[in-house]
Amino acid sequence: METQETKDLKIFGIANTTGGIFRDVVINGTGRISGDLESESLVVNGNATIVGNITTKKTKVSGNCTIDGSFACDSFKVLGASNISGNLTAKNISVEGYMKVVESIKAETVNVSGKLITEGDCNAETFGSVGTFEIEGLLNGDKINIELLGKCRASEIGGANISIRRKNTDVPILKQILTSIIDGVKEKPLMQVESIEGDEIYISNTQAKVVRGKHVKIGPECSVELVEYSEDFEKAPDSKVHSSKRI
Amino acid sequence: MNEELLSKKELLEITGISYGSLYRWKRKNLIPEEWFIRKSTFTGQETFFPKNKILERIDRIKNLKEDLSLDSLAEVFTPNLGTLKISAEEISKKGLIQKSSLDFYGQMRGKFKTLSFDNLLFLFVFDEMLQSGNVNLEECKIALITLEEQYKGFEGKNCVLFLCRKAGIATCFLASSPVTIRFDHETKVIIHLDLYERIEKLKIKLQE
Numbered sequence: 001m002e003t004q005e006t007k008d009l010k011i012f013g014i015a016n017t018t019g020g021i022f023r024d025v026v027i028n029g030t031g032r033i034s035g036d037l038e039s040e041s042l043v044v045n046g047n048a049t050i051v052g053n054i055t056t057k058k059t060k061v062s063g064n065c066t067i068d069g070s071f072a073c074d075s076f077k078v079l080g081a082s083n084i085s086g087n088l089t090a091k092n093i094s095v096e097g098y099m100k101v102v103e104s105i106k107a108e109t110v111n112v113s114g115k116l117i118t119e120g121d122c123n124a125e126t127f128g129s130v131g132t133f134e135i136e137g138l139l140n141g142d143k144i145n146i147e148l149l150g151k152c153r154a155s156e157i158g159g160a161n162i163s164i165r166r167k168n169t170d171v172p173i174l175k176q177i178l179t180s181i182i183d184g185v186k187e188k189p190l191m192q193v194e195s196i197e198g199d200e201i202y203i204s205n206t207q208a209k210v211v212r213g214k215h216v217k218i219g220p221e222c223s224v225e226l227v228e229y230s231e232d233f234e235k236a237p238d239s240k241v242h243s244s245k246r247i
Numbered sequence: 248m249n250e251e252l253l254s255k256k257e258l259l260e261i262t263g264i265s266y267g268s269l270y271r272w273k274r275k276n277l278i279p280e281e282w283f284i285r286k287s288t289f290t291g292q293e294t295f296f297p298k299n300k301i302l303e304r305i306d307r308i309k310n311l312k313e314d315l316s317l318d319s320l321a322e323v324f325t326p327n328l329g330t331l332k333i334s335a336e337e338i339s340k341k342g343l344i345q346k347s348s349l350d351f352y353g354q355m356r357g358k359f360k361t362l363s364f365d366n367l368l369f370l371f372v373f374d375e376m377l378q379s380g381n382v383n384l385e386e387c388k389i390a391l392i393t394l395e396e397q398y399k400g401f402e403g404k405n406c407v408l409f410l411c412r413k414a415g416i417a418t419c420f421l422a423s424s425p426v427t428i429r430f431d432h433e434t435k436v437i438i439h440l441d442l443y444e445r446i447e448k449l450k451i452k453l454q455e
Contacts, residue, residue, distance in 0.1 A: 160267025
């Protein structure tokens with residue numbers, strides 16, 4: 001059987017169109033796509049509104065993209081802004097700009113250097129953040145590495161290896177001075193979370209109600225109500241731990 | 248139904264698994280979301296699990312994970328029917344269905360070469376009911392027809408098949424699970440069968 005050749009969809013000016021199956025989808029102007037969309041790639045440089053579910057492989061959003069539906073892809077790079085009203089499923093997600101997901105995120109790797117907001121859970125084998133995030137549900141990952149720049153929030157964090165620390169300011173002096181001025185305006189690096197559960201845990205600059213784990217290390221500037229550990233527990237002298245017990 | 252609950256801490260203690268594994272299995276959908284029951288306790292929010300279900304599931308995961316990858320395990324534990332086709336030879340070779348049930352099915356639906364997974368599931372349930380000895384052939388047929396006609400509406404969700412009798416007359420229905428149903432004292436529930444469990448059982452048998 002001959003395979004049907006699929007066409008590209010390119011929007012340069014202002015256009016309204018319907019969904020369908022395409023090879024490459026590029027939106028440079030302002031585009032509105034109504035209906036489900038299936039493509040090899042999706043690139044948004046302008047302003048896109050897509051009403052429908054999307055299945056694609058490679059996605060890059062440099063402009064502004066609003067998706068009213070669920071979104072599944074292989075790699076997803078957000079340099080601009082993305083709003084997704086459904087679930088997001090992807091292999092690799094990189095948020096360098098801003099992304100909001102109303103439902104849950106499921107991915108192999110998630111890297112945040114911008115801002116990520118999700119009202120549901122965030123599931124990833126590896127989760128790395130050097131930006132800020134707000135996760136209303138559970139942040140679930142095998143390796144969770146959070147380098148705090150501003151204020152981050154999650155209701156729960158669970159996984160095997162969890163590390164939360166202040167980002168190393170290993171930057172040139174001029175930038176340090178600049179960031180210290182900006183920092184004065186910006187919030188202090190802080191992780192706010194209800195509970196953290198994992199095998200290997202290191203936290204600093206964190207406010208938590210409960211921390212449970214095998215090996216628990218509490219670094220500087222933490223405030224934890226209860227620590228439960230099964231193997232060992234260490235605490236930096238300037239951190240507050242209300243109570244701790246071995247189980 | 249009031250089930251006995253088990254806290255997460257107790258669960259890890261009893262089974263000896265780590266937080267890492269528990270969260271990994273949750274991510275892979277090996278443990279359904281509904282089993283994570285949140286409750287407020289004096290230490291704040293805690294997660295509880297239905298005791299029997301979770302212990303059985305973890306036991307199964309531990310046993311199966313040596314032979315199967317986590318992803319194919321997830322396939323076993325999710326109630327999706329998939330697009331699998333199973334040939335008649337494979338069914339008899341694997342001994343999935345008793346011969347007598349196959350014959351009855353053949354009489355009703357004609358001889359088949361291949362069965363889709365959902366039809367196999369219905370046949371599997373039909374077989375189980377028939378072999379249980381509590382239900383007569385006519386009633387099994389009613390159940391089979393009910394499944395064939397009504398199961399579609401439950402796909403992806405768990406449902407329970409009920410067969411009850413009152414004054415010797417049988418009726419059959421499907422209900423989404425978990426469900427609480429009360430009957431009058433004259434009604435007897437003959438069959439109360441969890442489809443989700445049967446899907447799992449069947450999938451494991453097929454993987455063997």
